[in-house]
Amino acid sequence: MSATQLDTAAVSPAVPARTAGGRRRLPRVGLGWRLLGIAVVLVAWQLAALVVDSRGILPSPIEVARDFGFSFFDDAGLRYLGVKTPGYLPNLAYTIGASALAWAIGSVLGAVVGLLSARIQLFRSVSEPLFFVFGAVPALVLAPFFSVWFGQGLENKLVLVAFYCFVSVGLVAQSAAQAFPPSSEEYAATQGLDARARFLHVLVPGTLPVVLAGLRIALATAIAVQTTIELLGSQFGAGRLIALRASQGDLSSIIGLSLALGAIAVALDALLRAIIRGIVRWQ
Amino acid sequence: MTSTTSAAGASAVESAAATPAFHITGLEVSFRTRERTVTPLRGLDLDVPRGQFLCILGPSGQGKSTLLRVMAGLQPPTAGEVLAEGRAVTGPDANLGMVFQQDAIPQWLRVRDNVSFGPRMRGVPASEWGPRVDHFIEAVGLAGRERAWPKELSGGMRKRVAIAAVFANDPDILLMDEPFGSLDYFTRAALHETLLKLWAETAKTTVFVTHDVDEAIKLADRIIVVTDGRVGLDVSVDFDRPRGDELRMDPRADELRQGLLEVLQAPARMQS
Structure with a gap:
């Protein structure tokens, strides 16, 4: 029997029952169950809208989708109100x-610092x-200061969201x-790495999984803060449209734009998760 | 002129050979905690000849790991002098390779990248480290697993990666801090064999910290017991190698074991 065979059998990478920290992982929920959950919410919403029977208080999902x-x-209508790009698509894209x-600028700087x-x-x-x-x-609270310092254009929003x-x-x-763990950096030191090399080749890759998870939180933060400051005053953006629709009492459009932002955020998060999984495949 | 130069060269070689791997005098280490000052090592003297396999035994908290960390340059001494190969130890160094008790190898590197980590990061040409890395991967029994991630390996195999990595970095001195403490009996036995084979092949000075008397008797040329901050016992171990399980039945080995246990149990008795 070889020495290697004497060693304990290699741990299978396939879906461990527990994580390294000893916590039990939640079972994965299939796409079908998620779609069923969404369908249940939509049906309940439609029924509630039928009961309320007032578009001004609770528009139905069908009305929201149509609008x-x-x-x-x-x-x-948006063009009449002076919106230069009077459609939801260009404003959502903005x-x-x-x-x-x-998010990219602020996250990179945040990770380094x-x-x-x-x-x-x-x-x-x-x-x-x-x-x-x-x-x-x-x-x-910070938005007015950034408007004074960086003007009313894109720059002030970029700086605030990046912050x-x-x-x-x-x-x-x-x-x-x-x-x-200090032992990882000490190990690198005994392998002959100086402080700079230890930072670049040990600390950065070693903390990467946690930092990348932080990027997901930051992405949601970025969309939320961007929309919020557009609500306060902007020429473009979904936040600007929500503010206009709110002034008209158009609840259907507000719900539609909010759901669209949420759906895009979920899609971007899924994309980011897939990218992170590829980067930290050693985990 | 030529004969003078060669005589001087020969003298330098002899002097280098005579320089011990470690020369430690009056070593004291103190830590300041919130409540008090702890001094695990006080006035410790130790010489380790080149090529020796030294085991440091000691009860918990008596300073054996602190001594090893000072020897590795990871812990500055409060007082005293530590010379490695005739030079003062001022910090960690590629010539003072270390295997840690816990998993310290980079988890984000595959086996081969882990084993070549030190020389690659130090800018050693690949033509130089490549064959050495392949040799030590083979020697520790990881051939065929070069592309595996550490998470795909057992604890014993990860320890093999750490051993291969430290040998591939080619230090003159190898320091090991209870490296096999968390492994089962059979894995430990296999790793003892691997380590002794590589030690015999490379003749590196090895300082191995353990709390296991049988492990020390199996591996060491010499055993010291650190008690009360000093070398409390210093014994040579001259049993023939390889040392197998038959050593457990050897009366001389039993006498040595009893003597070591007596010294190891003394601080515990004093505490109780």
Whole structure:
């Protein structure tokens, strides 16, 4: 019998009953069950709308879908109200595009600063007030300041959304680096890696799964903050349309746009999860 | 001129050979906790000749792992001098390879990338480390598993990766901190064989911390027991190699075991 055969059998990578932390994993819910859940909600909503029987209080899902489809590419009413791109599609694309750009910038900066702050005192001293003080201030409070500093255009929204992503990912990265086992970095040191090499080749890949999970939270944050500040004042975006429809009392359009934003966020999260699974396939 | 130069060269070689792998004098290590100051090592002296397989035994909390961490450059001494190969140990170094008790190998690297981690990161040419890496993967019994992720390996196999990696990095000194502590009997026995085979092949100075008396008797040329912050016992182990289970029935081995256990149990008795 060879020495290798004497070793305990290799752990199968196939769906472990428990995670490394000893927690039991929830069983995967099939697509069919998810679709059934959505169908149940839609049916309940339709029935509730029939009971209420008032489009102004609770429009039915069929009405919401019809209104959404009607305004999807172009809407004369929106054009009349001065919207330069009077359709849901271009405005949703603007909101999601701006969110994604700010998310990418803020997340990368947050990951770098968060990891560095766990190892270099100077970075910690500078970043912790941003993480813990300004990060706790609601976007609605900070938005006017950013408008004054960066103007009314895209820049102020980009900076504000990027800031919240920076804080969100930065805190996750800092916590991940602080919880990272010291023995892994000590092992690298005894293999001859200097501090820079240990940071790049041990700390960064070692904390990557946690930091990437933080990106998912930051993506949802980005869409939510972007939409919120568009509500406050913007030329474009889904938030701007929701604000206009709210002023008209058009509940159907508000629900349609909100659900569309949610659906896009879920789709982007699923895409991000698939990408993360590919990157950290060693886990 | 030539004869003078060669005489000087020969003298330097002899001097290097005479320099012990470790020369430790007056070593003291103190930690300050919130309530008090702990001093696990106080005035410890130790010489480790080159090529020796030294086992450090000791009860828990008596400073054996602290001693190993000081030797690895991972823990600065409070006082005293630690020389490795004649040079002061000021920090971790590729020449002071270490195998840790817990899984410390990068989980995001496949087996071959793990074994070649040190030389690759230090910029050693692939032509130099490639054959060495392949040799040690083969030597530890991981041939055919080069593309496996650590999570796909058992605990014993991950320990083999760590051993192959440290040998592939080619340090002069190998430090091992209870590396097989968490493994079952058969896996440990197999890893003892692997380690002794590689030690015999490479003649590296090896310092191995354990709390297992039988493991120390099986592996070591020499055993020291760290008690009360110093070397409490220092014995040579001169049984023929390879040492199998028959050593358990050997009266001399039994006498050594009893003597070691006596010293190891003394602090526990004092505490009780």
